[in-house]
Amino acid sequence: MIDPFFTSTGPRRQVAISSLLAAGLLVFSLSGVAIAQQDDEPAEATADMAAEENGDAETTDDQATDAQADELSARLEEREAQLRQAQRELTALRARLPQEEGGDLDLDSAVHSARLTAEAIRSARSELLQAGGSDAALEESIDQLIAELARDQALVARGRGDTLYEVRRGETLAGIAGRYYGNSNRWEEIHEANAHVLRNPDLVWPGLTLVLPR
Numbered sequence: 001m002i003d004p005f006f007t008s009t010g011p012r013r014q015v016a017i018s019s020l021l022a023a024g025l026l027v028f029s030l031s032g033v034a035i036a037q038q039d040d041e042p043a044e045a046t047a048d049m050a051a052e053e054n055g056d057a058e059t060t061d062d063q064a065t066d067a068q069a070d071e072l073s074a075r076l077e078e079r080e081a082q083l084r085q086a087q088r089e090l091t092a093l094r095a096r097l098p099q100e101e102g103g104d105l106d107l108d109s110a111v112h113s114a115r116l117t118a119e120a121i122r123s124a125r126s127e128l129l130q131a132g133g134s135d136a137a138l139e140e141s142i143d144q145l146i147a148e149l150a151r152d153q154a155l156v157a158r159g160r161g162d163t164l165y166e167v168r169r170g171e172t173l174a175g176i177a178g179r180y181y182g183n184s185n186r187w188e189e190i191h192e193a194n195a196h197v198l199r200n201p202d203l204v205w206p207g208l209t210l211v212l213p214r
Contacts (some may be wrong), residue, residue, distance in 0.1 A: 107159035111196050114152035118197035121145045125205075149197065150209040157211045162193065167208040173201050180212055189213055 121142060128138045150166070157164050165176060173191055178184035191201040193213045198204065 107156065110152060110155040110159055114149060114156055115196040117145055117149040117152050121149060146207045146209075153197070153209040153211055156196075160193075160211065160213070162214055163212045165210045165212050167204050167206055167210060169206040171204065171206075173204065176210070176212075 124138055124142045124145060128135055128142065131138060150164075154164060156162075165180065167176070173187035174184040177187040177190055181189075187201065190210060190212060191198060193211050197208075198210070204210075
């Protein structure tokens with residue numbers, strides 16, 4: 001039997017066999033690379049998905065952080081607004097308290113405040129007359145102003161050491177002077193003490209708080 005590897009054409013066969021072996025090795029190597037690439041593709045895809053999920057998570061975290069920052073900022077602005085309002089109210093309260101009680105009010109300021117309140121009452125009464133004498137909102141406003149005037153006049157009386165008197169329906173300065181001093185001719189003293197709130201001595205109204213000199 002003739003060995004095909006040792007025939008007269010043996011060297012050429014050896015070359016063919018070598019080429020065949022080399023080709024086989026190349027195919028094997030390429031197959032390994034292809035398999036490795038196929039193995040790497042799922043891993044890369046998984047890594048990409050993980051990166052996307054991390055990115056989404058970071059975006060969500062950033063959005064949550066921004067929302068919390070906006071909420072805190074809104075709360076801070078609200079607290080600052082409340083503080084400013086409280087400071088304004090405190091300033092207004094101090095302006096209505098005498099100095100011996102920790103306020104900033106002196107006698108001149110009390111007289112000025114009473115004058116402004118009385119002017120507001122006259123203006124509101126004029127509007128009420130123009131409205132036909134019936135307007136619930138104006139009537140309520142007048143009642144509040146009269147109460148405020150009473151507080152102003154109390155501070156004036158306190159600063160002067162005088163007495164307060166609330167006018168009743170049908171009363172006049174002369175009648176009040178006669179009842180309080182026993183002399184109706186002293187009505188001018190009452191008018192002078194209340195000139196800051198009473199322009200016309202003949203125009204007094206029920207609920208008006210007067211300061212009566214001692």
